[in-house]
Every structure is written in C-alpha cells, then in structure tokens.
Amino acid sequence: MTVTDYFEAENREYWRGEIAKGDWRAAAYLAEIIDTDRLKEMCGENVKVFLLTEGEKLISFCTYSERDNIPDTSLKPWIGFVYTFPEFRGKRMMGKLFEYIYGIAGKEGREAIYISTHDEGIYEKYGFSFMNLMKDDEGEDSRIYRMEIRTPDLSNCN
Numbered sequence: 001m002t003v004t005d006y007f008e009a010e011n012r013e014y015w016r017g018e019i020a021k022g023d024w025r026a027a028a029y030l031a032e033i034i035d036t037d038r039l040k041e042m043c044g045e046n047v048k049v050f051l052l053t054e055g056e057k058l059i060s061f062c063t064y065s066e067r068d069n070i071p072d073t074s075l076k077p078w079i080g081f082v083y084t085f086p087e088f089r090g091k092r093m094m095g096k097l098f099e100y101i102y103g104i105a106g107k108e109g110r111e112a113i114y115i116s117t118h119d120e121g122i123y124e125k126y127g128f129s130f131m132n133l134m135k136d137d138e139g140e141d142s143r144i145y146r147m148e149i150r151t152p153d154l155s156n157c158n
Contacts, residue, residue: 002053002054003052006061016031016035019034019061020032022085027081039063043063043066046065047064049062059093062097064079064104064113068114069116070142075114077114082117118142123145
C-alpha cells in the first residue's frame with residue numbers, strides 16, 4: 001500500500017474520479033471542489049489530499065489542512081473528508097493515513113491534529129480523544145477530536 005498526495009500524483013484526473021465514486025456525498029463534494037479549484041480556498045493553500053492506494057485501487061482518503069468546517073481558526077491542522085471504501089472498512093486502513101499525517105505533523109512541530117465529525121466512537125481507536133462540541137459552518141454541533149503529537153525526548157541520548 002502507498003500513501004500519495006493527490007496534488008503530487010501524475011494521474012490526478014483518474015484519482016479525482018475514484019474519489020467521486022465514494023458512497024458518501026462528501027466524497028463527491030470533495031471531488032467537485034478539487035475539480036473547480038475551490039479546495040485551497042476553503043481549506044488553505046497548503047491543503048493536502050492523501051490517498052491510500054494499492055496499485056490503481058483507492059482504499060481510503062482524507063485531507064490535511066489549516067482549516068476545516070469549524071469557524072474557530074485557532075485550532076490547526078485538521079484532518080477532514082475522512083473516507084474508506086466499503087470493501088476495506090473494519091480493517092483499520094484509515095489508520096495508515098493517520099500514521100502518515102501524524103509523522104508530517106510531528107515534523108512540522110505541531111502540538112496536535114484535529115478532526116470535526118458528527119460521529120462518535122470512530123476516531124478513539126486511532127488515538128484521538130474527544131475534546132468538546134463546537135459549531136460548524138452550518139451552525140450545527142460538531143464533535144471535535146484531538147490527537148496530541150508527542151515528540152520523542154532525546155535529551156538523555158548520547
């Protein structure tokens with residue numbers, strides 16, 4: 001399995017089409033805002049769309065960005081548009097993307113990463129902790145999950 005940044009992939013049109021095939025309406029929406037160049041406007045210039053693939057098969061995807069659907073911009077970075085295709089669910093495939101992002105966030109010196117969701121009981125198994133409820137862009141309560149980034153203490157190493 002490979003993790004690829006959509007924006008660095010050679011065959012972006014193919015992968016955008018694969019994203020759109022998701023059975024979740026937000027998958028089609030993500031494909032649309034990628035196609036119409038609105039993703040960076042919505043999520044920040046440095047937004048990444050990470051794809052977990054095996055050959056030409058898209059397994060999971062998510063975004064990693066400065067902004068998500070929560071107006072409070074003091075929290076960052078965000079993981080959004082989290083999706084795994086049905087045939088791969090229950091196998092912790094998304095965890096591979098989370099591990100990859102965790103590594104990036106650590107290298108960037110981040111203290112934590114965040115996820116906004118209406119679901120409960122999904123992200124805890126990956127190491128996220130419920131933080132609080134916040135209003136999303138549509139004024140609805142959204143559950144905010146946080147994963148602390150722990151950097152190794154190398155002060156005792158010789």
